[in-house]
Amino acid sequence: MTRHEGGDDFVTFYRQYTKTWVHALATVALTAFGTLTTLHRLFAVVAIAAYLVPLVVQYLRYSAEPEAEAEASDETDARPTGRGAGGATGTNGGAEAKATAGQSATEQPTAERPTAEVARTTETASSDESEPADRADRAEPAESADPESPEPSTSGPEWTAVDSPTDETLFDAAIAGGDAYAVGSGGVVVAGSGGDDWRVVLSDGPGAGGNALRGVDAVTDGGVWVAGDGGAVGRIDPETGRHVDYSAPDGDTSNVAAVAAAGESGVETVLLADGSGRIRRGRYREGELSWDDPVKPGSGSSIAGVVLRDDEVGYVCDTNDGAYRTEDGGRTFESVGPVGADGTLADAAATGPRTCLVAADDGVVHRNDGTTWTPERAGERTLTAVAASEVLAVSCADDGSVYERVRAGEWDRRDAPTSASMRGAAVEASAAVVVGDGGVVRRRGSRT
Structure with missing residues (x-):
């Protein structure tokens, strides 16, 4: 889930949480146990717990993401990558590797890093979670960047x-x-x-x-x-x-x-x-x-x-x-x-x-x-x-x-x-x- 800084942190989390399968399952459990309250009122407690416990657990995990991401970023920055900045065009929407741009450079195995490890690193680096390779071309975005804001960002190339x-x-x-x-x-x-x-x-x-x-x-x-x-x-x-x-x-x-x-x-x-x-x-x-x-x-x-x-x-x-x-x-x-x-x-x-x-x-x-x-x-x-x-x-x-x-x-x-x-x-x-x-x-x- 995407984490936003500021006072609307829980609202942002909950908006994204409602789109997950965990929320869907918790909602089903809430409904199921809720119908059983006709048999015994204590089922109301079970129903509420079935909905709130996953919510609390997911929010605690969500709150811990920035620290985990920071640690992962520090580890990544300390590791040499050797990747090129190649990419590929996309049309009708485009794509990273449509053949209009050709294939990007791939890391080669070294004596210090086994082939299997290089393959894993390459797959991670080529995914959309990786840091942009063209840091000089793209300025760092503002910490509080909010895609829902009506104000456009002026960071990065114009x-x-x-x-x-x-x-x-x-x-x-x-x-x-x-x-x-x-x-x-x-x-x-x-x-x-x-x-x-x-x-x-x-x-x-x-x-x-x-x-x-x-x-x-x-x-x-x-x-x-x-x-x-x-x-x-x-x-x-x-x-x-x-x-x-x-x-x-x-x-x-x-x-x-x-x-x-x-x-x-x-x-x-x-x-x-x-x-x-x-x-x-x-x-x-x-x-x-x-x-x-x-x-x-x-x-x-x-x-x-x-x-x-x-x-x-x-x-x-x-x-x-x-x-x-x-x-x-x-x-x-x-x-x-x-x-x-x-x-x-x-x-x-x-x-x-x-x-x-x-x-x-x-x-x-x-x-x-x-x-x-x-x-x-x-x-x-x-x-x-x-x-x-x-x-x-x-x-x-x-x-x-x-x-x-x-x-x-x-x-x-x-x-x-x-x-x-x-x-x-x-x-x-x-x-x-x-x-x-x-x-x-x-x-x-x-x-x-």
């Missing part, structure tokens, strides 16, 4: 406006090496690397169809994949700007809600998600693209987000509280839900081979550590996208708010002034962009 070349609504973004890409209504695709050099790559989509593009993703040193309404699918070569139309895969013109891509240049895996809860897997090999039959990870609810960490591991979330992981590049999926969200899931991001984030429209981001889902409140507005790398997680909302995850369980609202609804986010290492209505683009940069 978010600045991009001189966008379009006023079309932008639905999604991706970062590939030096360039960021965004797609939107009318089939527009824009790209740029800085604040003032953005350009229109496509004005009316693959094959000049003019269909709205809902998703974009990119492969490291490879293609940029775009997809959207009417089965629109295309691949853009970032080197030449040339695009190839792959629309209507196997004759299917269903609207594509999201796209994910991973692999190496010329050997790329593409996943298309549609509103019928289907995932279609494509294999691109040196100009030739073949499609598998679509599969349904869940019950058929609309897919809200899809992400590939690499060409094997990926995640999907749907609008019925479902979350799914693939370990074979989208051929099959296993359930890792239900998430337990009060709101409707909106997007997914991978933070490790067994960990992910999903954003919901009630302002909460849910984190999965491989076994358990933990809610983390970012804000009060509808979250529309989430993206993550090894060192940075970003979410955005329908009122123009942008949030960064500053530590485990805590998100800060950043100063990225705009009244436009933000709809998509992308992250690569410590770089990030968010996009939205009216062609608005905000990018994360260094403070001057």
Whole structure:
């Protein structure tokens, strides 16, 4: 549970406690023993105890967390890590290890540290609980940072406006090496690397169809994949700007809600998600693209987000509280839900081979550590996208708010002034962009 300093400590604890399975079980016990008071009044004492004892125990554990975290931090700081600051982009919400950024550097075994210990350290460091590797790039957040506060935080790199070349609504973004890409209504695709050099790559989509593009993703040193309404699918070569139309895969013109891509240049895996809860897997090999039959990870609810960490591991979330992981590049999926969200899931991001984030429209981001889902409140507005790398997680909302995850369980609202609804986010290492209505683009940069 997230701990906040100050007088509202118990209120913060209790708000999070009510979302746990412990509280649910205690409530059931309270109800069960309460009904037995018709037999004997002493059951009322048992009922109250069944509810209060778990509450007290959980609060004592919660109160002790800061000290335990401090000790763990001291031990971690004293240990050399040798990790790089690599990361990977996320699109349609983004992901730490979508292939747009490639794999991050991994620790190598040393004579002093056995291989097994290095593997454990690597897994811990690559999870979203780890300290950011780019400390010089990110200032320490205020101790009392409260993601529910209406005042944005000014710590860390600033978010600045991009001189966008379009006023079309932008639905999604991706970062590939030096360039960021965004797609939107009318089939527009824009790209740029800085604040003032953005350009229109496509004005009316693959094959000049003019269909709205809902998703974009990119492969490291490879293609940029775009997809959207009417089965629109295309691949853009970032080197030449040339695009190839792959629309209507196997004759299917269903609207594509999201796209994910991973692999190496010329050997790329593409996943298309549609509103019928289907995932279609494509294999691109040196100009030739073949499609598998679509599969349904869940019950058929609309897919809200899809992400590939690499060409094997990926995640999907749907609008019925479902979350799914693939370990074979989208051929099959296993359930890792239900998430337990009060709101409707909106997007997914991978933070490790067994960990992910999903954003919901009630302002909460849910984190999965491989076994358990933990809610983390970012804000009060509808979250529309989430993206993550090894060192940075970003979410955005329908009122123009942008949030960064500053530590485990805590998100800060950043100063990225705009009244436009933000709809998509992308992250690569410590770089990030968010996009939205009216062609608005905000990018994360260094403070001057």
